[in-house]
Amino acid sequence: MNQPTTAPPPSTSRTAGSQTLARGLEVLRLVAGTPAGLGINEVAEHAGIHRTGAYRLLNTLCDAQLLHRGADGRFRGAAGLFSLSASAYHSLIAAAEPVLRRYADELGATLALIVREGDEAIALRVTAPTSGTYHVSFAEASRHPLDLGAAGHAILASEPASPGEDPRVSAARASGYAQTFGEVEPGMHGLAVPLDAGICGVPACLNLITVRREQAEAAVTVLQQAARALEAALV
Structure with missing residues (x-):
C-alpha cells in the first residue's frame, strides 16, 4: 500500500x-x-x-x-513603483486633488503635494494651472534629498525639532513656510508650506515652484490657506 x-x-x-x-x-x-x-x-x-x-x-x-x-x-x-506609492496615500491624494486644482489656478503657478519617504521628498501630485501661457512643471514621482529645497525644509518643519537641525527648518517651523532659490533646480524659486503630519498621516507639504521671485513671495498667504483647506478636507 x-x-x-x-x-x-x-x-x-x-x-x-x-x-x-x-x-x-x-x-x-x-x-x-x-x-x-x-x-x-x-x-x-x-x-x-x-x-x-x-x-x-x-x-x-x-x-x-x-x-x-x-x-x-x-x-x-x-512606473509601477509610483502606482504602489500612490495607492498607499489614496485618501491624501483624493483630498489634495481639488485643492491643488483650485489654488494652482488662483495662483497661476504649478503646485505639488510632496511627502517624505526616507531621506527624500517625493512628489505625489503635481498640478499646473489651466490658465496662462507659461508655467513651470515637473514630473510626479520625482525625488530630491530632504536637505535641499523649500519642500524638504517644510517637510522637516512638519516634524518635531531635532538637535542641530538646519536653521532654515527651524525658521520654516516658526513662520509656517519655507522659501528657497535654485537649490533643486537652477533658476527656480520654491515656496512650501508644512502640512500637519498627524492629520495627513505622513510628513508632507504643499509646494509652489516658479521662475518669478515676486510670485513666490506674494503666494505665501494663499498657499497657507491651501494647506489649511487640505487638512480640513482630511479631518
Whole structure:
C-alpha cells in the first residue's frame, strides 16, 4: 500500500518563501534607489546572490512593472513603483486633488503635494494651472534629498525639532513656510508650506515652484490657506 507523502513542515515552507520575498524586496530597493541603474552582475554582487538568481528576480520585478530594463541593459525603477506609492496615500491624494486644482489656478503657478519617504521628498501630485501661457512643471514621482529645497525644509518643519537641525527648518517651523532659490533646480524659486503630519498621516507639504521671485513671495498667504483647506478636507 502506498504510504502518504510527507509534506515539509509548514514553517520550513513559509521560511523559504519569505527568504525569496526578502531577496526580491532587497533587489527592488537596491535598483529603485540607484537612478543610474544597475546591471545584473552589480545586482548579484550587491545583494550577495548568484547571477542566475538575480536574473530571475529582476525579470519577475520587470514583469510586475516595478523595474524596467533600459536599452543599455541596466535595470531601473519603473512606473509601477509610483502606482504602489500612490495607492498607499489614496485618501491624501483624493483630498489634495481639488485643492491643488483650485489654488494652482488662483495662483497661476504649478503646485505639488510632496511627502517624505526616507531621506527624500517625493512628489505625489503635481498640478499646473489651466490658465496662462507659461508655467513651470515637473514630473510626479520625482525625488530630491530632504536637505535641499523649500519642500524638504517644510517637510522637516512638519516634524518635531531635532538637535542641530538646519536653521532654515527651524525658521520654516516658526513662520509656517519655507522659501528657497535654485537649490533643486537652477533658476527656480520654491515656496512650501508644512502640512500637519498627524492629520495627513505622513510628513508632507504643499509646494509652489516658479521662475518669478515676486510670485513666490506674494503666494505665501494663499498657499497657507491651501494647506489649511487640505487638512480640513482630511479631518
